[in-house]
Amino acid sequence: MNDIQITPELVAEHGLTSEEYERIVKAMGREPNYTELGIYSVMWSEHCSYKSSRFHLKKLPTEAPWVIQGPGENAGVIDIGDGQAAIFKMESHNHPSYIEPYQGAATGVGGILRDVFTMGARPVANMNALRFGEPDHPKTRHLLAGVVEGIGGYGNCVGVPTVGGETNFDPSYNGNILVNAMTVGLADTDKIFYCAAAGVGNPVVYVGSKTGRDGIHGATMASAEFTEDSEEKRPTVQVGDPFTEKLLIEACLELMATDAIIAIQDMGAAGLTSSSVEMASKGGVGFELDLDKVPQREENMLPYEMMLSESQERMLMVLKPGREEMAQKIFEKWELDFAVIGHITDTGNLTLKFGGEVVGDMPINSLVEDAPEYERPYVPTPKREAVDVAPVNDLNKAVLDLVGGPNLCSRRWIWEQYDHMVMGDTIQRPGGDAAVVRVHGTDKALAISTDVTPRYCYADPVEGGRQAVAETWRNITAVGGTPLAITNCLNFGNPERKDIMGQFVGCLEGMGEACRALDYPIVSGNVSLYNETNGSGILPTPAIGGVGVMKNSDRMATIAFKDEGEAIVLIGETKNELGASLYQREILGEDAGAPPHVDLALERRNGDFVRALIENGQVTTCHDLSDGGLIAALADMAIAGGIGVNVAVDGDLPLHAALFSETQARYLIAADTEVAETIRKEAKDAGIPVEIIGATGGDRLRVNNDAVDIPMSELAKAHTDWMPKFMAKEILTTG
Amino acid sequence: MKSAVIVFPGSNCDRDMAVALEKITGTKPLMVWHQDYDFETVDFIALPGGFSYGDYLRCGAMSARSHVMKEVIKRANDGVPTLGICNGFQILTETGLLPGALMRNANLHFVCKDVAMTVENTDTLFTKDYAGGEEIIIPVAHHDGNYFADDDTLDRLEGEGQVAFKYTSDINGAQRQIAGITNARGNILGMMPHPERMIEPALGGSDGRKLFTSLMNTLN
Amino acid sequence: MKARIHVTLKNGVLDPQGKAIEHALGNMGFDGVNEARQGKFIELELAETDREKAETAVDEMCRKLLANTVIENYSIELE
DSSP states (O other): OTTSOOOHHHHHHTTOOHHHHHHHHHHHTSOOOHHHHHHHHHHTSHHHHOTTTHHHHTTSOOOOTTEEEOBTBSSEEEEOSTTEEEEEEEEEOHHHHHHSHHHHHHHHHHHHHHHHHTTTOEEEEEEEEEEEOOTTSTTHHHHHHHHHHHHHHHHHHHTOOEEEEEEEEOGGGTTSOEEEEEEEEEEETTSOOOOOOOOTTOEEEEEESOBOSTTTTHHHHTTSOBOGGGGGGGGGOOOOOHHHHHHHHHHHHHHHTTTOEEEEEEOOTTHHHHHHHHHHHHHTOEEEEEGGGSOBSSSSOOHHHHHHOOOSSEEEEEEOTTOHHHHHHHHHHTTOEEEEEEEEESSOEEEEEETTEEEEEEEHHHHHTTSOOOOOOOOOOOOOOOOOOOOOSOHHHHHHHHHTSTTTSOOHHHHTTSOOSTTSOEEEOTTSSSEEEEOTTSSOEEEEEEEOOHHHHHHOHHHHHHHHHHHHHHHHHHHTOEEEEEEEEEEOSOTTSHHHHHHHHHHHHHHHHHHHHTTOOEEEEEEEOOOEETTEEOOOEEEEEEEEEESOTTSOOBSSOOSTTOEEEEESOOOOOOTTOHIIIIISOOOOSOOOOOOHHHHHHHHHHHHHHHHTTSOSEEEEOOTTHHHHHHHHHHHHHTOOEEEOOOSSSOHHHHHHOOOSSOEEEEEOHHHHHHHHHHHHHTTOOEEEEEEEOSSEEEETTTTEEEEHHHHHHHHHHHHHHHHHTSOOOOO | OOEEEEEOTTBOSHHHHHHHHHHHHSSOOEEEETTOOSOOOOSEEEEOOBOGGGGOSSTTHHHHTSHHHHHHHHHHHTTOOEEEETHHHHHHHHHTSSSSEEEOOTTOSOEEEEEEEEEOOOSSTTTTTSOTTOEEEEEEEESOOEEEOOHHHHHHHHHTTOEEEEESSOSSOOGGGEEEEEOTTSOEEEESSOGGGOSBGGGTBOTTHHHHHHHHHHHO | OEEEEEEEEOTTSOOHHHHHHHHHHHHTTOTTOOOOOOOEEEEEEOSOOOHHHHHHHHHHHIIIIIOOTTTEEEEEEEO
């Protein structure tokens, strides 16, 4: 196969430009053969090289005293005290999930789990951020059903709880859904594993499943725009085996408890190629691999196929010499393949042998450092002016339409298909502001939230980027957690378009500002570009996964009203900010005006105040305000608690603005009337806008007597019913 | 009370079961890897939930035929109290220690949620501490919990008091809303809901504790 | 020798997956499907060359593992 002539067509088929090919020839000092071309093409793909995004990603803040490992490893690592670390990352599996929703989503979960346990962590929580096209689009139900089934099918089997996430609908995702999966794991700070290989002569070991012809060119597919015939690309989709993954987790953690491992890396996108190159590059060494020794599932596999295969559930390790036998026993116990497939060299090259011949020999440096980096031209998104957003006559209907509509309705139909309780530490289940998972065997807990508001990012990328970070920070705060760091999954359209690149640059600018202002750095992430179909891009969607810690898991707030007769306290000032709001889009069918401004100093001040109330035990009921504003938050709290609420809203704002405005940095608290009065005074003293707006009780949601007046039963039904009713129309053929 | 938790490749509620047993009985259970079938004598054997052998072929089918299960079957037949939760229940029916089979949920979806069930028989090792007819909340998490047996078997189970728990509403299509059953002798219990997940208020409730205290009080 | 085994649910055992298929076919406009039952197909490559011995062995495999005779029937084809 290596005698295949390298033609310009072949180069183009590998997603490389002719300039990039010239760069390869220069780096190697000769023409690459077919195998080498394949390897360069995946290493230099957008997915592996971040060639369009690297320049801008460098500007993001990635450090804090508690950050043990920032971006650049398999996952980020933060110190959570007591010698323990949280290890986490979020990653996209958008294109595969559109082509084959079940397997695409399942292998997305599998991949992100491996990124986390590769570093020595036991995965303790899965989250996700999902975007689908408009509900009426003919593919939406099918895709949603398949993705949910795939996430559940994988996560449930490996026994890691899927504790939360977010799901949204927008026509811009009709032909390009987003499936972003996040895993959080726990490890001891002195038992963290990295991928830098070391020690000339040390064995390179392959473990896990055998290699087949799965997903060859998956990494380059993820970097190419979709066209109608992508649906023909089904054979390149990988198939996941969560059972093997479960065994792999246990086997790796068992081996990690010994001192045998020098370096370890999972085989994700671009499989054996990217794992060996990463390990060698980080360690500044060379690798020689004997491809005849790679465990193979199919016959007559060629070097090109073995190096590019994306078969799942595989890992690559460098062991200390002499530990092979002991390691092999562990993997045999777990009935997994184990093979020494090569060793470390001092040549600085990736050398591939097959049938006794050298079939590839490339300088590692050139594969990584010579990868092109583009400072793509961009135009900033034009600023929108503030607009007046009209009221509606029937507020009851508007509330019911929002709370009982696709964007705010209960996601129970989804999360009941995920085992969210396995491992016995889920103390806040899905449906609240953030999921809370205890650190096993301690009083501590992790609070986790995923969020982004793509319509804000579209209207104003800088505000949208700020808001996405701030909202996860607020969600973690609202349960009582101290937000520590984030991971991100940056989903955008074609970076070769100046307007799209402008969105990307703008969102990153906003995110960076928010991270700095909130001491909330980015420790890991993933970029997914070219999310478009036939030239029409998705809304800019920089999904953020935030992680925080709670010292005392007994001091936790949930959104549900706990009792009748409690006072409702609104923290933070409400402004007339209905531009790009959910109300404007869903009720008026418009999208105009500037999105709400994010004042990061206010975020911090108000959030720190609220968190202290939860930490000192004064408050156990709290909800942040976001999509749908005050009224949506009140409805959530009332529905979750099964208790009605009666509030009075006065002031200068028109009523529809007071109810639906999406002004940031706001929280609702419910507390005993005396406690509420104390809180009000404390807030006033701290200069924080605060108002007691009403009380819990009764069986209706009421505002200003009967300006809004909806029986709780009707509200709850609208909220609960939308999703199951919508999905009941799906033709079920899965399982 | 000395317990053993049997661990199969793909078990994933083994730790949860061990934590519950230790918290409630005060003794760490023995964790028995499926290949170590010659394990020491214990007072109680638990088959935990999970996806042993990936649920491939049929849930519990491969585990039921493993070496360690030959030993478990022998001991259970000798009267050692044996509990199978979720995948453990599936394994018990696959071995024939308990009658019937667990089929795919009627709506075909995996279901994870708290469910209400009634304690149908309090005269068993596992249910003594519950009140007769007591309604308890225990979570389920399964894809194949739809209990099936022929009518004669169902009549016999109900007639002989072998139905330990029933759901109060239709959860998965199970015949007669059966959530858990015992063998005729009463020393083997299989159930789909997870009592080990409901042992403290932080997890949403403590209704699962009495199952373990019943057992402990009987054995001590 | 190759053994092909079909495992099907016994009559009278509710088959939710079959029901879903039946329902889906109806929704898609395929009329006249009175019932759908879903089963499993398992193919074994056997070293045994004696047909009778093979049949006995496979039958035992079916009874002991491949089918759950509480709810399933099986049929064996040898080739």
